[in-house]
Amino acid sequence: QLRFGESGGGLVQPGGSLRLSCAASGFSLGSYGIGWFRQAPGKEREGVACISSYNRTVAIGSVKDRFTISRDDSRNTVYLQMNNLKPEDTAVYYCAARALDCFNYVRGADFSGWGRGTQVTVSS
16 A cells, blocks of 8 residues: 655745655555645645656646655655745645656546645745
8 A cells, every 4th residue: 555654844934945755655666656746725736746757757837947856766755845935835745656657647646645745834
């Protein structure tokens, strides 16, 4: 069973940075595409970025120049480095996996292993 634990969120001022971690337990990340998702109050969940099992990365336009997704399979962990944070980035951030790739990651279709998420708040 896929399970993830997200960490690294917090309160940060606009323009600040955070690095989120997504640690897998009970399985090896190596064969999975891993996505980061977020859900703001009153809004639908959206895919933010994804990294495939062959290290191809994709990200939505609003974050692609500010967020970087990476993976360390030896640590069974995926990271999301977030720079130049904006108030509109405020949300609960989650990670989840699907076999091999990142197909349709924006919708989160066929992703599983959803954790409890980590809260990111960007405010002055």
